[in-house]
Amino acid sequence: MGYVKVLFGKVVIRGKVFGKGLHIGSTQGGITVGGIDSVVVRDPTTKEPYLPGSSLKGKMRMLLEKMERKLANKSISDEVFIHQCNDYVEAYKSCSSCRLFGSSGTNQGRKFKNFPGRLSVRDMPGEKGGTITEVKSENVLDRLTSQAKPRQIERVHGTFLMTLIYDMEGHSFEVYDDEQDADILELEKIKELQKEDKEKPILNFDLAKDDLRNVFRIFSLVELDSLGRSGSRGYGDIGIEITDFTAYTIDYFQAGQDQSMRETARLSFEEECRKPDARPEIKKEDKTMAVNGIEVRRVEYFDPYIHFVKEIGQFYRDAFQERAIVILSDE
Ligand SMILES: [Zn+2]
Numbered sequence: 001m002g003y004v005k006v007l008f009g010k011v012v013i014r015g016k017v018f019g020k021g022l023h024i025g026s027t028q029g030g031i032t033v034g035g036i037d038s039v040v041v042r043d044p045t046t047k048e049p050y051l052p053g054s055s056l057k058g059k060m061r062m063l064l065e066k067m068e069r070k071l072a073n074k075s076i077s078d079e080v081f082i083h084q085c086n087d088y089v090e091a092y093k094s095c096s097s098c099r100l101f102g103s104s105g106t107n108q109g110r111k112f113k114n115f116p117g118r119l120s121v122r123d124m125p126g127e128k129g130g131t132i133t134e135v136k137s138e139n140v141l142d143r144l145t146s147q148a149k150p151r152q153i154e155r156v157h158g159t160f161l162m163t164l165i166y167d168m169e170g171h172s173f174e175v176y177d178d179e180q181d182a183d184i185l186e187l188e189k190i191k192e193l194q195k196e197d198k199e200k201p202i203l204n205f206d207l208a209k210d211d212l213r214n215v216f217r218i219f220s221l222v223e224l225d226s227l228g229r230s231g232s233r234g235y236g237d238i239g240i241e242i243t244d245f246t247a248y249t250i251d252y253f254q255a256g257q258d259q260s261m262r263e264t265a266r267l268s269f270e271e272e273c274r275k276p277d278a279r280p281e282i283k284k285e286d287k288t289m290a291v292n293g294i295e296v297r298r299v300e301y302f303d304p305y306i307h308f309v310k311e312i313g314q315f316y317r318d319a320f321q322e323r324a325i326v327i328l329s330d331e
Contacts, residue, residue, distance in 0.1 A: 006201040011166040014244040020237040024228040039154045049156040053121035060218045061101040091115035118167045124160040131158030172201035205328040216305045244270040247312045249319045267315045
């Protein structure tokens with residue numbers, strides 16, 4: 001194999017999740033509260049409720065897979081099937097979901113099955129003093145006798161601090177004349193681009209742009225979905241507000257104490273995010289499109305963020321144009 005992965009930088013999205021009636025349950029052996037049948041997860045050090053990053057990430061993944069009509073092709077138990085791409089190349093080249101969220105591959109016989117996802121979603125602590133919990137009593141009624149079977153469920157309301165980190169990655173090809181490697185990534189295109197300079201790594205910002213757009217697309221859907229248990233019964237209502245969107249090149253982390261270098265290696269939209277016109281809002285809907293014969297209306301992305309993503313592309317191109325081959329379409 002003749003290629004290595006190259007880290008060009010990190011993109012950090014910070015925001016707040018406003019949650020109402022969330023129940024993300026703790027396992028047995030967690031903190032127990034007398035008489036409550038089901039308690040929420042809590043930070044073991046502070047005992048405060050938090051939102052696990054895995055809950056939001058899992059929901060985002062599921063929604064993107066539904067939007068992109070991904071096949072649930074891998075069995076993880078007798079009754080649970082999930083989507084996973086077959087191998088690294090497929091996940092990287094052609095799967096918006098696996099590229100963002102990762103894939104462990106399917107086919108035993110293949111090389112390079114695992115594709116580590118580019119997006120990390122951190123556990124979300126509650127804002128200081130910003131969360132409260134309630135114990136909600138519910139009844140299950142016997143359908144014949146109407147006898148009630150009561151249960152008590154703990155729920156949390158409040159504001160949680162969200163951090164998402166996207167790895168801006170590319171590849172460097174040390175050897176590529178082996179025909180077996182010919183299908184790795186966009187090799188045809190890359191061979192063409194690398195004719196003059198084989199040493200330069202490749203940053204495909206077109207793929208990164210898609211990834212970042214997808215994150216914002218899913219946010220608009222998550223708000224109309226739910227997190228945690230019992231979404232169809234009013235639980236898990238969330239809203240998301242982006243408070244910061246910052247891109248760092250790898251130089252930022254290598255600059256040490258050099259403040260001026262750190263400043264040029266960072267592009268932040270924190271101030272713009274605070275302005276009301278940059279708040280997430282669905283501007284309009286795209287024209288209808290046919291999906292499997294069903295007419296659907298495709299929701300427009302959050303406009304302000306798409307504008308920021310374009311600027312981030314230009315920022316990476318400017319930073320790396322001498323050192324790498326940056327694939328970035330004008331669109
Ligand atoms: Zn996939």
